Amino acid sequence: MTGWTHHRGKAVALPVEGIDTDQLIPARFMSRPRAAGYGDFLLHDLRFDADGTPDPDFPLNRPEAAGASILVTRRNFGGGSSREAAVYALADFGFRAVIAPSFGDIFAANAVNNGLLPARVTPAAAETLLEILERAPARMEIDLEACSVAVAGGGEEHAFTLDDAMREKLVNGWDDIDLTRRHAPALDAWRRGLKTDRAWLWPGGGTG
Amino acid sequence: MTAAPRTLFDKLWDAHRVPIETAGRSDLLWVDRHFVHEGSHHAFAKLAERGLGVAEPDLTFGVADHYVPTRDRDAPIADPDIARMVETLEQNAATHGFQLFGLHDRRQGIVHVVGPEEGLTLPGLVVVCGDSHTSTHGAFGSLGFGIGATEVAHVLATQTVWQSRPATMRIRVEGRLGPGVGAKDVALAWIARLGADGARGHAVEYAGAAVRGLSMEGRMTLCNLSIEGGARMGLVAPDAVTLDYLKGRPFAPAGADWDRACAYWTGLAGDAAAEPDREVVLDGSEVAPIVTWGTSPEDALPITGTVPDPARAPDPTRARKIAAALDYMGLAPGRPLDGIPVDRIFIGSCTNARIEDLRRAAAVLEGRRAKVPGLVSAGSSLVKAQAEEEGLDAIFRAAGLEWVDSGCSMCVGMNGDRVAPGERCASTTNRNFRGRQGPGARTHLMSPVMAAAAAVTGTLTDARPLLAGREVA
Ligand code: SF4
Numbered sequence: 006m007t008g009w010t011h012h013r014g015k016a017v018a019l020p021v022e023g024i025d026t027d028q029l030i031p032a033r034f035m036s037r038p039r040a041a042g043y044g045d046f047l048l049h050d051l052r053f054d055a056d057g058t059p060d061p062d063f064p065l066n067r068p069e070a071a072g073a074s075i076l077v078t079r080r081n082f083g084g085g086s087s088r089e090a091a092v093y094a095l096a097d098f099g100f101r102a103v104i105a106p107s108f109g110d111i112f113a114a115n116a117v118n119n120g121l122l123p124a125r126v127t128p129a130a131a132e133t134l135l136e137i138l139e140r141a142p143a144r145m146e147i148d149l150e151a152c153s154v155a156v157a158g159g160g161e162e163h164a165f166t167l168d169d170a171m172r173e174k175l176v177n178g179w180d181d182i183d184l185t186r187r188h189a190p191a192l193d194a195w196r197r198g199l200k201t202d203r204a205w206l207w208p209g210g211g212t213g
Numbered sequence: 214m215t216a217a218p219r220t221l222f223d224k225l226w227d228a229h230r231v232p233i234e235t236a237g238r239s240d241l242l243w244v245d246r247h248f249v250h251e252g253s254h255h256a257f258a259k260l261a262e263r264g265l266g267v268a269e270p271d272l273t274f275g276v277a278d279h280y281v282p283t284r285d286r287d288a289p290i291a292d293p294d295i296a297r298m299v300e301t302l303e304q305n306a307a308t309h310g311f312q313l314f315g316l317h318d319r320r321q322g323i324v325h326v327v328g329p330e331e332g333l334t335l336p337g338l339v340v341v342c343g344d345s346h347t348s349t350h351g352a353f354g355s356l357g358f359g360i361g362a363t364e365v366a367h368v369l370a371t372q373t374v375w376q377s378r379p380a381t382m383r384i385r386v387e388g389r390l391g392p393g394v395g396a397k398d399v400a401l402a403w404i405a406r407l408g409a410d411g412a413r414g415h416a417v418e419y420a421g422a423a424v425r426g427l428s429m430e431g432r433m434t435l436c437n438l439s440i441e442g443g444a445r446m447g448l449v450a451p452d453a454v455t456l457d458y459l460k461g462r463p464f465a466p467a468g469a470d471w472d473r474a475c476a477y478w479t480g481l482a483g484d485a486a487a488e489p490d491r492e493v494v495l496d497g498s499e500v501a502p503i504v505t506w507g508t509s510p511e512d513a514l515p516i517t518g519t520v521p522d523p524a525r526a527p528d529p530t531r532a533r534k535i536a537a538a539l540d541y542m543g544l545a546p547g548r549p550l551d552g553i554p555v556d557r558i559f560i561g562s563c564t565n566a567r568i569e570d571l572r573r574a575a576a577v578l579e580g581r582r583a584k585v586p587g588l589v590s591a592g593s594s595l596v597k598a599q600a601e602e603e604g605l606d607a608i609f610r611a612a613g614l615e616w617v618d619s620g621c622s623m624c625v626g627m628n629g630d631r632v633a634p635g636e637r638c639a640s641t642t643n644r645n646f647r648g649r650q651g652p653g654a655r656t657h658l659m660s661p662v663m664a665a666a667a668a669v670t671g672t673l674t675d676a677r678p679l680l681a682g683r684e685v686a
Contacts, residue, residue, distance in 0.1 A: 022534045023409060023509050027646040032627045036280070036294040039255060050648050055634065079530065081410040081509075084443060085646060087345040089255065089361035107410045110379075110445050111345055115361035168377050170239040181363070182263070185241065185371045191233045192373065195243060203477065205470035206245055207271050208333060 006120050008178030009149065012101050013157060014074030016145040018138035019064050024048075024078060025085035026112060030094045032086075043090060044097035065098075067142075075145050077104045077134045083112025083123070092119045102147055104154055104165065106131050117171045120178070122147065124154060124165035134163070149176055218484035221450050222381050222416045225356050225481065229339045231373060239377040246333055246350075247272055247368050248324045248342035249305075251298040252279045252627075256343060256365035257305050267309035269372040274333060275306045275313040276324040279344075280627045283590050283617035286316065295628065309369075322593020322619045325349040325563035329433065330593055332462025336451035336478040341365075341374055346563050346643065348439040351448035352432035353455055354481060356416070358446045379445045381489035382415040386423040388498040392685070393677040395573070396431035397565060397641070397660035399423065400438035401503040403495060405513040412444035418489065419449050423497030429458040430569040437564045441510040441643055451478050504550055504673055505645045505658040507538030512645070514550060516663070516675045522546035541647055542655050543635070553673045555657070556636040558587035558614075558664045559650070562624035565641035566592035568599050570661040574641075575605040576683045577665035577676055578612040584671030587614040587664075588630060590622040614668065626651045639667035 034046040052063050059066045065073070076095070082105040083091060092115045095103065102122035113123040124147070126134075137143060137156055144157035149172065155162045173179070185192075199206060219227070229242040247269075249256070260267075267273055280295045290296040299316055306313035314320045314327055321327070325346055328334040336354035341347060343365040350357030360374060368374050386399055404411065417439050419432070427435065432449045439447030449455075456475065459465045466474040501515035512535075514521070520539065523546065526532035539546065544553070560566065560574050571591060589609045591597035597619050600606055606616045623630040624642040626649070632638040634653025641664045642649075645656040657673060662685075666676035 021537075022530065025509075025644075025646045027644065027649050031648055031652070032625050035252065035627075036254075036298055038258065050652050055652065081408075081413075081443070084409055085345065085440075085644060087343055087359040087361050088252075089343075089363060092361070107413055107443075109410075109443065110413060111359050111361060115363065118361060118363035168239070170375070170377055173238065181367050181375055182265070182370050184238075185367065185373060185375075188231070188233045188241070191231060192371065195231050196372075199243070203473075205466040205474050206338070208464040209271065 016075035017073040022079040026091035029091035043093040047094035084109035130163040218487035221483040245338035255362040259366035273311035281620040326592035332465030349437040354451035382491040385421040396434035401513040404442040409511040410443040561590035562642040574661040574665040583668035
């Protein structure tokens with residue numbers, strides 16, 4: 006995963022509250038391998054009707070939304086199931102950032118693990134941006150160092166909050182497994198301590 | 214020198230934080246129990262990509278639950294995608310050498326039922342799984358939380374997980390719950406009050422007389438639903454009820470180890486002076502049986518209420534949300550919830566399909582006929598066997614309901630047990646999201662007695678009159 010600090014791209018409005026991960030990707034699509042690409046499944050049952058016809062009025066289906074990489078939406082985005090496939094669907098569709106007043110905790114962690122920014126703004130800022138974008142998708146700028154977003158070309162800047170650890174990860178493109186494995190000696194010592202003090206933590210008497 | 218007073222949560226967190234330099238990062242926590250299921254295939258694929266193995270196979274446990282068929286288990290699985298996933302889990306268990314409760318194991322069931330039932334879930338642990346309802350395991354006084362596939366791969370490879378420390382919140386439920394009212398109602402009551410993201414970023418500890426009075430089954434239901442209020446996890450301090458439940462379970466410590474473990478667990482109680490960041494107090498005696506009317510668990514009201522009117526919403530955003538939910542649910546504002554006809558019922562899921570739940574549903578259904586079709590899927594194969602021993606299956610069948618094998622089933626519809634488009638389902642599950650039980654499905658969440666009552670009357674209805682004079686476990 007490569008890190009990033011600035012992004013400029015087309016932003017689209019999804020003026021809906023509580024888009025849960027079941028809506029982001031219905032469960033029936035999750036048996037596919039990731040390599041198959043998840044972009045077509047994004048918000049599937051909202052974007053398409055029962056026989057697979059796209060709803061022309063759905064924000065992501067409008068021609069002017071093509072190529073969007075920033076999604077602005079309402080509160081409690083990504084609540085519900087821990088399915089990381091919800092993030093795969095957003096990422097494979099082309100999104101780099103979602104801007105909303107609140108996110109499900111697990112979704113936010115999954116997003117960052119895939120280089121997708123969950124930018125938490127005030128409800129007022131979200132409404133301001135939605136009002137602009139509902140008229141027509143516009144380009145926006147994201148500054149991950151300053152933690153701010155703005156409509157490109159001098160729009161008002163809105164601060165966003167993001168856990169420091171998450172920001173560092175996005176900026177550096179860190180891979181957790183590599184990082185943790187660097188601490189192998191400390192982990193070995195920790196494990197030995199547990200085996201000595203609380204061997205019962207291992208079912209079967211800690212003989213492993 | 215006196216250390217700052219610590220809550221149960223603080224003690225658990227501190228006991229699992231691996232002491233390393235973490236500049237700019239969150240905390241690295243040691244994981245005591247890692248549950249994986251057939252839906253964890255993305256994580257195993259990531260592990261294989263890197264050529265890594267499972268660091269602690271003895272702390273890793275596999276369960277086939279999310280996609281498994283609930284009928285004709287002896288026949289080959291019809292759907293090739295599902296067959297492949299169940300097989301992949303079996304292969305991964307064999308390759309990496311971890312314990313599997315596979316499709317044909319008599320201990321198979323929903324991961325959050327199997328873990329506690331087998332005595333794998335204990336107080337004082339960090340329990341993770343690639344499933345948001347891992348919060349269930351907090352009922353034992355553990356930190357149980359759901360993680361995504363990247364994190365699952367990380368736990369497999371290192372037996373640790375990076376987590377930022379959540380804030381703490383105590384939900385104190387005082388008083389006594391009324392007859393026919395249970396943990397499901399308490400959970401929906403606080404979620405309705407605080408919102409589906411009301412506890413975002415928090416670890417919730419449940420306390421108070423009404424919580425102490427709950428069985429382990431009830432506590433698991435409560436902790437299970439924590440995630441529906443946005444909480445990272447839910448927990449209940451271990452007590453005699455916890456230890457009674459665990460003693461003698463297959464994977465629980467035994468003999469001298471049991472005594473050592475109990476001594477350790479006793480030390481985990483929160484210090485009297487330790488205060489959480491937030492506290493919410495509920496009067497248990499005021500909680501009524503609750504049903505949801507919309508498409509989020511926060512859309513919940515007592516069965517004695519009426520469908521909300523968007524015109525009376527506090528703000529336009531809320532009004533639009535209510536209107537959209539009612540449109541999806543096919544409900545008119547102002548209509549009493551009691552009496553809304555349902556097309557089917559579902560009793561199942563990791564929320565409400567333990568033995569106590571089935572006993573309660575059976576108490577309503579005994580000697581009565583269901584007016585609508587319905588499915589009863591026990592939380593585990595062992596719960597199913599026990600229910601059959603107690604004759605509960607006969608009550609469900611005599612009522613006209615279908616008694617099927619254990620799995621996630623109609624909670625999420627991934628195995629094909631679905632609610633048809635436009636159909637209304639009274640369900641003991643945890644999510645009434647759009648399309649959760651199948652595209653176009655209309656889900657009303659409620660407790661097992663309420664779902665059973667809905668079966669008897671064919672409508673959403675107050676279960677309390679139907680329980681009058683009947684023994685409830
Ligand atoms: S029963 Fe439902 S909520 Fe529970 S683990 Fe299965 S799919 Fe998830």
